[in-house]
Amino acid sequence: MKVPQIRLESTTAQIGLQTRNAINNIQQPKADLSIEQPKAELSIKTTRSKLTIDQSQARADVDLKSIAKRKEEFAQKGYQDLLAGIARRAQEGVELMKIENGGNPIASQAKQNSQKPRKEFGLGFIPSAGSVKVQYDPAKVDIDIKQNKPKIDVKVNKPIYEYEAGGVDVTLERRNELKIDFEMIDIKA
Incomplete structure (x- = not known):
């Protein structure tokens, strides 16, 4: 006798994941520093x-x-x-x-x-x-020193900050499938 038989064949879906790491870039430029030292003023007066x-x-x-x-x-x-x-x-x-x-x-x-007068003689x-x-009178020296402070100019540079967010790309690599087949099978009774 022939009996119908159902065959089911399924394939699962396959997902593909692709990740991108986040990029975090920080640079700190050096500060701009300027130092100037003016000469001291020296004044000497001599008498x-x-x-x-x-x-x-x-x-x-x-x-x-x-x-x-x-x-x-x-x-x-x-x-x-x-x-x-x-x-x-x-x-x-x-x-x-x-x-x-x-x-x-x-x-x-x-x-x-x-008569001539007598001459007197004495020792001396x-x-x-x-x-x-x-x-x-000794010399006089007047020394005057004017000290000039250094001129310091500092310009602080802000950090350069670059950030690129990471992400995940999801793709469907393979779809799910279901195959159904009917076949007649002989069964001997």
Whole structure:
């Protein structure tokens, strides 16, 4: 006897998955840095030193006098000698006026005018101690420094950030199928 037989053949669906990873890119540019150091300002002021040596007294002690000093001394000595001469002559005149009082004024005056005065001699240091006068004013130095601070300029650069999202692509690689067949089978009873 022949019996119908149903044959079922199925194929499952097949899914394909393709993934893309996310891309994350971060770059940090260096900061822009500028440093400038201005020079310090330096000011130096100097007052010269002064040395004064006065040796006029020492030169006078060793008889090395200037012409002006000699003229002044000679004029002064001449004036003193003139006054002394006038005083001596006046005194001699008074003595001669009073000749009647006795004595011998003419002989004593002649004797006095004919004798030279005695020279005096004394020891001394030539030039005398302390005759050279020295005065020294030291130099003065004023130093002024103005310090200039450095000029620092910083520009911060922001990070460069790039992001590309990942994803999943789903595809149907194979469809599902169902095949149905009918066949007659002989069965022996």
